[in-house]
Amino acid sequence: MYLGEKGIANTENAEVLKAALHTAKQEMRMGTTMSCIKMRTGWELGVEGLWKFEYPDPFHPNAVIEDHVKRHYGEPINIALCMADTSLLSAYPAFNRLRLFSSYTSRGGTLGYFDPINYGMVVTIGTPNAPFDQQIEGVLLHEVQHLIQEAEGFAKGGNTSQGYSRYLRLAGEVEARNVVIRHSLSIENRRAKLRSDTQDVPDERQIIVR
Numbered sequence: 001m002y003l004g005e006k007g008i009a010n011t012e013n014a015e016v017l018k019a020a021l022h023t024a025k026q027e028m029r030m031g032t033t034m035s036c037i038k039m040r041t042g043w044e045l046g047v048e049g050l051w052k053f054e055y056p057d058p059f060h061p062n063a064v065i066e067d068h069v070k071r072h073y074g075e076p077i078n079i080a081l082c083m084a085d086t087s088l089l090s091a092y093p094a095f096n097r098l099r100l101f102s103s104y105t106s107r108g109g110t111l112g113y114f115d116p117i118n119y120g121m122v123v124t125i126g127t128p129n130a131p132f133d134q135q136i137e138g139v140l141l142h143e144v145q146h147l148i149q150e151a152e153g154f155a156k157g158g159n160t161s162q163g164y165s166r167y168l169r170l171a172g173e174v175e176a177r178n179v180v181i182r183h184s185l186s187i188e189n190r191r192a193k194l195r196s197d198t199q200d201v202p203d204e205r206q207i208i209v210r
Helices: 014-029 034-041 062-071 087-091 093-097 136-152 164-169 171-182 187-192
Strands: 043-045 051-054 099-104 111-115 120-125
Touching: 014 034, 014 043, 014 051, 034 043, 034 187, 062 099, 062 136, 087 093, 093 136, 111 136, 120 136, 136 171, 164 171
Parallel strands: 099 120
Antiparallel strands: 043 051, 111 120
């Protein structure tokens, strides 16, 4: 997932990563390509012009999360219990309040959304015994990236109220989907590939809402 300068400033390696960002900005002024900048520093520019660092995905594998969710259906689950690495909670302390709520639906499939009133992520799944049609880890990655966007001032996502095609082109939605796409890449491949190499809507077609 993509963290910004605010979150990185709270991480254990903050000084090293801030020095890398300084190098990235210098390299950009010298005309170095973004691919080289990312390979050397780990930082790259987002479509809205803000610097982003691709941080390791924090969640447990799907099977672990799904087992926990199904055993604790109906209970609010602290997001930390879904994480193999909780350093993201240090980067964004407000996320410590995050809860995961699950509910079953006759429609089937796995869907998720953020509930600002309860400061929680709601995941709807098919039936208690059904396999998750869409990986729950991907739902969490997608929704947490939206929370990071809010915290950092990145381009935001939205909903389908103004049309589905417009929704797909919102820069925040493109980024959140891209985080899930990149989840299957190795650490080395993530470093070698820019966000634009894997996103499903090119920069010039994205709609930036801040």
